[in-house]
Amino acid sequence: MDHIALHELHAHADKPAIQNRKHSSQGHVIPIMELGQRLVEQGIRVTFINTEVNHKLVASNWLDKDRFGHLISMVSIPDGLELWEDRSDLCKLTLSILQTMSDKLEELIETIKKEDSSKVTCVIADDSMGWAIRVAMKMGVRRTAFWPASVATLASLLSFQKLIDDRIINEKGIPVTDQTIQLSETMPPIKPENLGWACFKDEATIEATFRLVKEAVEASRLIEWFICNSSTELEAAAFSLFPQLLLIGPLLASNRLADQAGHFWQEDPTCLTWLDQQQCSVIYIAFGSFTIFNKTQFEELALGLELSNKPFLWVVRPGMTKETTTDCPDGYMERVGSRGRIVSWAPQQKVLAHPSVACFMSHCGWNSTLEGVTNGLPFLCWPYFADQFHNETYICDIWKTGLRLDKDERGIITRGEIRSKVEKLLSDKTFTVKAMDIRKKVPSSLRKCGCSHSNLSNFIEWIQER
Known part of the structure; x- marks a missing residue:
């Protein structure tokens, strides 16, 4: 052998x-x-x-x-x-x-x-x-x-x-x-x-x-x-x-619903049950294993998701902020209620394959990019460093299956920018059509x-x- x-x-x-x-x-x-x-x-x-x-x-x-x-x-x-x-x-x-x-x-x-x-x-x-x-x-x-x-x-x-x-x-x-x-x-x-x-x-x-x-x-x-x-x-x-x-x-494409090896944190499978109870408009937010936010950016993201008025599943892993805690603004979960779910780590391939997920807010790591592509999902792109910016260019300029989230003069992606881009992505079916077209082509390989x-x-x- x-x-x-x-x-x-x-x-x-x-x-x-x-x-x-x-x-x-x-x-x-x-x-x-x-x-x-x-x-x-x-x-x-x-x-x-x-x-x-x-x-x-x-x-x-x-x-x-x-x-x-x-x-x-x-x-x-x-x-x-x-x-x-x-x-x-x-x-x-x-x-x-x-x-x-x-x-x-x-x-x-x-x-x-x-x-x-x-x-x-x-x-x-x-x-x-x-x-x-x-x-x-x-x-x-x-x-x-x-x-x-x-x-x-x-x-x-x-x-x-x-x-x-x-x-x-x-x-x-x-x-x-x-x-x-x-x-x-x-x-x-x-x-x-x-x-x-x-x-x-x-x-x-x-x-x-x-x-x-x-x-x-x-x-x-x-x-x-x-x-x-x-x-x-x-x-x-x-x-x-x-x-x-x-x-x-893509090595992940034929294994979308299987348990995946190589994770650093334990997955929370209960989010799949939560997805079963949602309509087909969930925003899935995940930034990989090493993106770090400061307190201001973390709060702007939380408030942007609240303002979107859409259901969302948000992965907030340990150590995601420079501060010691990853607490949302006061009263946040009470205001958001059952339309928001936060987990420390998710079975991402199964989440992206779920029919309730409408788009993927991502750091554009290559694994996440492939997983989103093979599930026909449009992207909201939030790259952090290095090759993630190359992948963002693929998504936004070459494949045309997503939108960039732009920073303000302070280097912050604001709550208003998040709400605006969510609305644009989900209201313009062109992004989903192009994403589904790529989804059909890639498995042929x-x-x-x-x-x-x-x-x-x-x-x-x-x-x-x-």
């Missing part, structure tokens, strides 16, 4: 103002867990390797262990920091990973060789972890890179040398102009400040994350497959720039003989070759 080492070791944090970040983005964990489940369905054994901090969160909230537990082993290796050290210092964390984790991965693979009857036959690494590819190369193990986000975002990483040559960034990855980047006429424009490694305020962190990018791009020359969680229906222009990429997504289905099938066959 083939034994695959599947890595989600992505070191990801948001802007330096945010404190106490202890884990990476779920946008990397969830899709690679989905990929692992696709592999075990074909009888392939998977060792899912995570950092110790992420491992504890994922393992404690994995609801479907019985189904996959005998073929997926959840293990961890240290990131080089002590458990009490602050992982919101991304510069420190990144340098620690680069210095220590390759040796730890090599030790783990050697241990598997000694203790397991089946050796590791392939390493599938998140593409941001180029050092894992080098470890596999050194140990004579077959190598695959996996990219969980949009191809447009990956294209900007793969084009870093062109950005240096065009004097958009310097040799350390730091933007030296505010000139908008457009890698092709039909691709989303990118502001230099929103490049994946450049969205931090301090230069030391930019330099450290840019080093990861460069090492990942160099390591990509050593791989045998480069698979991506996207489809040609969604990103034909970006794919045309790098046809060597193999699109196998996943059907038998579709591009994504064929690529994934060929990849699995390659893994199973002796």
Whole structure:
């Protein structure tokens, strides 16, 4: 039986103002867990390797262990920091990973060789972890890179040398102009400040994350497959720039009603019962695993939802505000009554598939974007940083399935702006029509003989070759 080492070791944090970040983005964990489940369905054994901090969160909230537990082993290796050290210092964390984790991965693979009857036959690494590819190369193990986000975002990483040559960034990855980047006429424009490694305020962190990018791009020359969680229906222009990429997504699309692995918090399934009691006009609001609001913005969002006079389901996860509490304004729940429901974490795929949900107010992470798209929902876009702005451009300017929420001169999205955009989105059926049109197109890639289905099938066959 083939034994695959599947890595989600992505070191990801948001802007330096945010404190106490202890884990990476779920946008990397969830899709690679989905990929692992696709592999075990074909009888392939998977060792899912995570950092110790992420491992504890994922393992404690994995609801479907019985189904996959005998073929997926959840293990961890240290990131080089002590458990009490602050992982919101991304510069420190990144340098620690680069210095220590390759040796730890090599030790783990050697241990598997000694203790397991089946050796590791392939390493599938998140593409941001180029050092894992080098470890596999050194140990004579077959190598695959996996990219969980949009191809447009990956294209900007793969084009870093062109950005240096065009004097958009310097040799350390730091933007030296505010000139908008457009890698092709039909691709989303990118502001230099929103490049994946450049969205931090301090230069030391930019330099450290840019080093990861460069090492990942160099390591990509050593791989045998480069698979991506996207489809040609969604990103034909970006794919045309790098046809060597193999699109196998959206990985979530065929699993909309299943329990999902990779969550950091326990889901509250009672919100589905609440949705059963609503009409078809619910606003679903969720901002992923690391968006942070200040008190003013949190209150404006709460009051905007109240003013919309629409039923809403709002995910307010622990630590969502810079303050210690996430309390709504005084008397808020009494005024909103039964038309508002707030939960700490939701079974998002099941929520978005529910017929009562009319639109999705989102941070536009790629996972959330794919989930909204595959359910035919229009978006209200509230990106926070990096690739989320690229995805917002897809939604608002290319697919035309949503609206931006614009900030005022203070950098706040006001209650009036929220009410106005909710009314516009739900009253103009054009957005829903376009969203439903994309919903019909995307699954064609996943059907038998579709591009994504064929690529994934060929990849699995390659893994199973002796």
